[in-house]
Amino acid sequence: MPDIASASALQLVPGVEGALKKAIESGRNSALNLWVAGASMQAVLTELVSALESIDDDLKCSIMLLGEADNKLYSLVGPNLPENYSMAISGVDIGPTVGSCGASAYLKQPVIVADIQTHPNWQPYRAICEQHQLRACWSHPIFSANKKVLGTFGMYYSSVREPSPQERSLIAMEANIAGMIMERMLAEKSQETARQSLEREVQRRTQELTQSNTRLREALQQRNEVQQQLLEIENLSALGTMTASLTHEINTPIGVAVTALSHLQNLHDKGQKQFEANQLTRSALLQFYRESAEAMAILERNLQRSAELVSTFKQLSLDQHTQHKRLFNLCDYLWEILLSLKPKLKQYRLMFCLDVDADLEINSYPGAISQILVNLIINSMHHGYQEGQKGRITIRVSQQQQELVMEYADDGKGMNAETIERMFEPFYTSARDKGGSGLGMHICKDLVEKLLHGTIACTAEPDNGCQICLKMPLINSDGSK
Numbered sequence: 346m347p348d349i350a351s352a353s354a355l356q357l358v359p360g361v362e363g364a365l366k367k368a369i370e371s372g373r374n375s376a377l378n379l380w381v382a383g384a385s386m387q388a389v390l391t392e393l394v395s396a397l398e399s400i401d402d403d404l405k406c407s408i409m410l411l412g413e414a415d416n417k418l419y420s421l422v423g424p425n426l427p428e429n430y431s432m433a434i435s436g437v438d439i440g441p442t443v444g445s446c447g448a449s450a451y452l453k454q455p456v457i458v459a460d461i462q463t464h465p466n467w468q469p470y471r472a473i474c475e476q477h478q479l480r481a482c483w484s485h486p487i488f489s490a491n492k493k494v495l496g497t498f499g500m501y502y503s504s505v506r507e508p509s510p511q512e513r514s515l516i517a518m519e520a521n522i523a524g525m526i527m528e529r530m531l532a533e534k535s536q537e538t539a540r541q542s543l544e545r546e547v548q549r550r551t552q553e554l555t556q557s558n559t560r561l562r563e564a565l566q567q568r569n570e571v572q573q574q575l576l577e578i579e580n581l582s583a584l585g586t587m588t589a590s591l592t593h594e595i596n597t598p599i600g601v602a603v604t605a606l607s608h609l610q611n612l613h614d615k616g617q618k619q620f621e622a623n624q625l626t627r628s629a630l631l632q633f634y635r636e637s638a639e640a641m642a643i644l645e646r647n648l649q650r651s652a653e654l655v656s657t658f659k660q661l662s663l664d665q666h667t668q669h670k671r672l673f674n675l676c677d678y679l680w681e682i683l684l685s686l687k688p689k690l691k692q693y694r695l696m697f698c699l700d701v702d703a704d705l706e707i708n709s710y711p712g713a714i715s716q717i718l719v720n721l722i723i724n725s726m727h728h729g730y731q732e733g734q735k736g737r738i739t740i741r742v743s744q745q746q747q748e749l750v751m752e753y754a755d756d757g758k759g760m761n762a763e764t765i766e767r768m769f770e771p772f773y774t775s776a777r778d779k780g781g782s783g784l785g786m787h788i789c790k791d792l793v794e795k796l797l798h799g800t801i802a803c804t805a806e807p808d809n810g811c812q813i814c815l816k817m818p819l820i821n822s823d824g825s826k
């Protein structure tokens with residue numbers, strides 16, 4: 346029995362000559378041409394076996410493929426075998442006694458059955474073979490280069506027949522050529538399958554990536570919208586705080602002005618009556634002048650104060666609402682912010698220590714700075730001290746190179762490590778029961794980082810106050826101040 350190596354080239358097989366050799370060569374050549382032209386494995390192998398069949402009318406060839414996963418043989422090629430026969434044997438398990446092909450695939454050697462009707466291997470298929478006049482079946486395993494069984498090559502005749510040595514060589518050779526074709530084509534197919542599945546995977550991943558990018562973009566947009574809304578809410582609430590403060594602050598000078606005006610009115614009425622009754626003495630007139638001048642001075646001072654308060658409020662509320670950049674005196678501005686908080690601060694006994702150069706002018710966003718400071722002070726009041734408790738808040742501003750450093754410190758009850766770590770998270774609050782929303786510090790951080798392009802950091806310890814350090818550049822990225 347010739348093995349794969351000895352059957353690998355036609356010229357190595359001495360017994361194969363003449364018509365047989367020519368048939369095999371022409372079958373191999375036209376199969377190769379078809380292969381190069383891109384035909385399917387079935388078409389290429391059909392071409393191969395058809396050339397062989399053409400030299401003997403009684404010969405019917407078949408090629409079966411061994412399923413890698415299930416070890417069953419499947420009909421692949423059998424151009425002249427009856428279709429229902431091919432179907433009947435397709436899917437057969439391989440085994441030492443399964444027909445000719447099942448046995449040769451299992452035993453890895455040729456299995457020659459000269460008479461199907463008497464050979465025990467064929468017992469289950471005798472009837473169908475008789476029906477289609479298939480009497481002899483010679484089968485040879487089809488090997489890959491490394492001797493793995495890929496399938497079987499079979500030759501059927503209608504009469505009882507034993508192969509000659511030449512024919513044995515022929516079967517081996519044909520099986521060998523089929524093996525070379527099948528191995529390459531199966532490899533190409535599995536490469537193609539792998540390429541297609543890779544392509545599908547790449548497509549799937551690309552699609553997933555696109556979808557997750559879209560989701561990310563939407564989430565980012567949503568977050569920006571929510572943040573914008575939060576800033577607006579915060580602006581409005583800061584505006585509300587200031588309106589309440591202004592109403593309170595302005596009450597005093599306007600009240601004093603009203604009193605001064607009514608005093609002036611009285612002086613005027615009294616003087617007029619004295620004059621009409623011819624009782625207006627020189628000294629009474631002098632007193633009228635003196636007292637009315639005083640009343641007018643009080644009126645002027647207090648109306649002036651009210652006007653100042655109104656303009657401060659106008660500027661603060663404008664800053665709160667519009668976040669415009671402008672040049673302003675930081676020291677004056679910080680005082681104005683403290684003034685706007687005065688009524689709220691009255692419930693606490695807090696002392697403020699402002700350490701800032703009186704002439705320091707900066708080009709920045711006063712609205713944002715006011716919003717941040719108001720939040721810090723209100724946090725100190727709400728979280729650092731009990732009502733009525735004494736405390737000290739220090740605000741120190743320094744300029745370090747092109748950076749403005751604002752150090753804010755209270756000496757209240759401080760914070761534990763968890764609060765320090767989480768205080769800038771949105772909705773983190775230790776005072777939910779007292780109406781805290783947990784947005785104050787988050788908004789501060791947002792304003793510092795996004796608008797002022799700076800940093801904010803907190804250090805604190807339980808019972809040892811809280812220190813917040815803000816740093817912001819005084820030079821824009823384009824180099825302007």
Ligand SMILES: Nc1ncnc2c1ncn2[C@@H]1O[C@H](COP(=O)(O)OP(=O)(O)OP(=O)(O)O)[C@@H](O)[C@H]1O
Pocket residue numbers: 720724725727728729755757758759760764768769773774775776777780781782783784785786787811
């Ligand atoms: N000066 C401080 N002293 C002690 N704890 C503070 C101080 N500032 C902030 N905290 C802690 O940080 C938490 C978060 O502060 P944040 O301003 O973000 O929220 P809130 O004040 O609770 O609520 P909101 O400001 O939205 O009304 C507070 O709940 C508090 O526990």
Ligand SMILES: [Mg+2]
Pocket residue numbers: 720723724784785786
């Ligand atoms: Mg707060």
